[in-house]
Amino acid sequence: MSQFLRNPDVVLREEDEDGALLFNPDTNQVRVLNATAVFLWHLCDGSKGVGDMAAALKTQFEGVPEKEAEDHVKSFMDDMTANGFIGVAEEEKK
Amino acid sequence: MSAAHGSKRPSPSVTVMPSPRSVQISITGACNLKCRYCFYANEMAALPDLPTSEWLRFFEDLGRLGVMDVTLSGGEPFVRRDLFDLIDGLVTNRMRYAILSNGTLIDDTLLNRFETGKRRPRLNYIQVSIDGSRAEIHDRNRPGSFGRALHGLKRLKARGFPVQVRTTISRHNIDDLENIAHLLLEEIGLASFSTNEAAPLGTGCTNRAETALTPADQKKAMAIIDRLLARYPGRLQAQAGPQAKLKAYREMERARQTGEKTADWKMGYLSGCGCVFSRIDVLHDGTIVPCCMLPGLVLGNITRDSLGEIWLDHPTLQMLRERRNIAMSEVEGCRDCEWNEICNGSCPGLAHQLTGNVNRANPEDCYRNFINSVGGLDVLSD
Helix, strand or coil, X not given: CEXXXXXXXXXXEEEECCEEEEEECCCCEEEEEEHHHHHHHHHCECCCCHHHHHHHXXXXXXXXXXXXXXXXXXXXXXXXXXXXXXXXXXXXXX | CCHHHHHCCCCCCCCCCCCCCEEEEECCCCCCCCCCCCCCCCCCCCCCCCCHHHHHHHHHHHHHHCCCEEEEXXXXXXXXXXXXXXXXXXXXXXXXXXXXXXXCCCXXXXXXXXXXXXXXXXXXEEEXXXXXXXXXXXXXXXXXXXXXXXXXXXXXXXXXXXXXEXXXXXXXXXXXXXXXXXXXXXXXXXXXXXXXXXXXXXXXXXXXXXXXXXXXXXXXXXXXXXHHHHHCXXXXXXXXXXXXXXXXXXXXXXXXXXXXXXXXXXXXXXXXXXXHHCEEEECCCCEEECCCCCCCCCCEECXXXXXXXXXXXXXXXXXXXXXXXXXXXXXXXXXXXXXXXXXXXXXXXXXXXXXXXXXXXXXXXXXXXXXXXXXXXXXXXX
């Protein structure tokens, strides 16, 4: 299972109460994050995969449907990893 | 959920991001040229440069604040022997950077030094100033430098560096603008270049009669730029100077005729500059100012003050941010102007320089004055 780790060169700017900017200085790419995405960003410490994050999301936010939560997290992580904001810490089978 | 929001101070009428996204740093007051309109010359250049260690400590602060981009200007940045140590400091602290240069010290030996580590990938651009299509014109503003500046520009282009060119329009080069465009866009093959105009700051103030554009010069420059824009669509840009004024004046005429206000700026309010909402500047002795065009409004010094606290709390910055809520109809000198419902007062730096009051309009960009002097935009094609 993939576990996600923040790219240490990426800058998180929390600019208002509804969200933030992620800035990758190596690629000059910027992503606007809403509050949910900021929450997921902070979870990318190298120890959590999509399932762990979806579970945390459901704990943190009310009314998050289980299936949609995993899809949402996976889609977000796909974009983040494809664009170098996040790396995959390791692969291991459970 | 966002801990950083706790540090954000409320303001009665404006909101501000918790730290600047970009910082412009005049990294040295020294320069190998003596240009005729240099805004940074005279008393500014006499201040001492901060040492490497102070800048590197400051860059750590900028990294903690989440600053994204730093522009290194001067003086001439490449005269600093420690420039690449400073660039490495920016890279280490997760920033990108740009350099504003006269181009004369750029050669292959210097460019090779960008190939170490992330110096080159983190470089947004190097801007070179070109003020003429040949030495006779360029050197009137920037004595003895055309050949070296052009060589530097060509080496940057040949080696694929991200390069920009700024042409400062003055009385010396209006008649050469078409040749400059040909040189830059066709012979050298740049995608675009930008223009501004010689401002009455520094030696630009001392030499104002020689360099600054009269209203008639402005109109002439606008007409030439208009032709160039037709010939090279989208390849000339400007944030100030005749091209920017032409665009603004046309928007004002259009708004008056149609009754529709542009979305490009807050018409009818003193809103000519938005820099104070996302950027702050630092002079080479560490003085923090709202903008290098406002060197007299000192906010602090990086050797003793917190840039983050100044950004959020300094009353002068708050005043500048709230300036955009002042109706032009309340601004001294503009109360009886028939254009005050659609004007924005333009650059606060030049307003401060020329009137002594930052909460006035910049008289250099006044459309009413322009009409009264030269009859408006009537002779320009539209």
